[in-house]
Amino acid sequence: MTENLHIAKWWHKNENHKIVCTLCPRYCEISEGQKGFCYVRENKDGILYSVGYGRPTGFAVDPIEKKPLFHFLPGSKILSFGTAGCNLGCKFCQNWHTSKAKIDETYSLQVNAQDVIDIAIKHNVKSIAFTYNDPTIFGEFVIDVSKLARKVGIKTVMVTAGYIDKEARKEIYENIDAANVDLKAFTDEFYFKYTYSHLNEILDTIIWLKNETNVWVELTTLLIPGLNDSQTEIEQMCDWIIENLGDTTPHHFTAFHPAFKLNDICRTPEKTLFKARDIAIKKGIKYVYCGNISDEESSITYCPGCGKSLIRRGWHSVYTNNIIEGKCKYCNIKIEGEF
Numbered sequence: 001m002t003e004n005l006h007i008a009k010w011w012h013k014n015e016n017h018k019i020v021c022t023l024c025p026r027y028c029e030i031s032e033g034q035k036g037f038c039y040v041r042e043n044k045d046g047i048l049y050s051v052g053y054g055r056p057t058g059f060a061v062d063p064i065e066k067k068p069l070f071h072f073l074p075g076s077k078i079l080s081f082g083t084a085g086c087n088l089g090c091k092f093c094q095n096w097h098t099s100k101a102k103i104d105e106t107y108s109l110q111v112n113a114q115d116v117i118d119i120a121i122k123h124n125v126k127s128i129a130f131t132y133n134d135p136t137i138f139g140e141f142v143i144d145v146s147k148l149a150r151k152v153g154i155k156t157v158m159v160t161a162g163y164i165d166k167e168a169r170k171e172i173y174e175n176i177d178a179a180n181v182d183l184k185a186f187t188d189e190f191y192f193k194y195t196y197s198h199l200n201e202i203l204d205t206i207i208w209l210k211n212e213t214n215v216w217v218e219l220t221t222l223l224i225p226g227l228n229d230s231q232t233e234i235e236q237m238c239d240w241i242i243e244n245l246g247d248t249t250p251h252h253f254t255a256f257h258p259a260f261k262l263n264d265i266c267r268t269p270e271k272t273l274f275k276a277r278d279i280a281i282k283k284g285i286k287y288v289y290c291g292n293i294s295d296e297e298s299s300i301t302y303c304p305g306c307g308k309s310l311i312r313r314g315w316h317s318v319y320t321n322n323i324i325e326g327k328c329k330y331c332n333i334k335i336e337g338e339f
């Protein structure tokens with residue numbers, strides 16, 4: 001595409017006159033006329049362009065529980081969008097029709113940052129989610145939208161795999177309020193074989209977000225039968241979480257369904273999710289949920305102080321909310337999150 005090109009941030013030229021994109025740890029070397037692995041960063045006449053800037057594949061107004069975020073503005077609606085492309089190569093991607101498409105292979109709108117804010121205001125949402133594919137790859141647009149959103153009191157949310165360069169993330173998350181980060185497994189073997197990325201960079205992003213920013217963080221692990229659902233792996237993951245993030249980060253274990261290149265693996269049995277939840281609770285994580293299944297019990301937020309049920313949910317809706325000004329209505333202890 002040649003019209004409306006937006007010059008990218010985070011790149012330089014190397015000694016071979018190729019462009020090195022430094023937005024994510026893949027550090028693609030991009031020759032003239034080529035795009036990076038994510039399909040939305042293009043070398044054109046020696047300049048790197050963010051081809052995904054302002055090119056959502058569409059907009060949706062979702063319940064915020066669908067992201068999933070359970071401790072951030074529960075019961076509210078969130079304007080959601082993503083673009084074509086992705087910087088990961090997940091063989092189980094559930095949005096592969098867009099994440100594996102180039103901009104000109106899928107329907108894409110042409111909008112500017114103010115248009116997104118106008119749509120959010122029109123739909124009276126409290127927040128905007130950069131989601132569906134990994135928003136890291138359209139980081140320039142995330143920055144512009146989140147800056148404007150903050151000015152008008154609308155919150156912004158990243159739904160991401162967390163595969164991002166240390167310098168780029170500082171700018172991209174500067175005006176972000178919350179993130180749901182996929183912790184897709186706890187072995188580098190899984191990360192490399194099934195996502196073409198690496199575990200350590202993801203862990204580094206999660207620690208940075210949790211400990212060095214004000215971004216509210218929740219984690220999601222999609223459990224895939226036989227690939228990342230062993231008791232040992234889940235125990236190691238939970239031990240790492242407790243040691244590095246503390247016990248207050250909500251963790252969502254969600255069900256896989258056959259998709260993209262993993263069509264030969266069955267849907268995750270509910271009992272696998274319940275077992276993972278039990279392990280996490282026994283390890284001391286306070287808020288653990290199961291997702292992509294219809295089970296009310298495993299979606300309840302319980303007070304870690306008095307044990308009473310605080311938020312009852314059903315398939316992305318909130319039935320009751322007994323958190324008042326961020327505290328348990330019954331015993332008055334603080335519940336972590338933004339309510």
Ligand code: SF4
Pocket residue numbers: 021022023024025026027028035036037038039040041086087136137
């Ligand atoms: S953002 Fe895209 S082009 Fe840049 S390094 Fe990552 S995959 Fe490559």
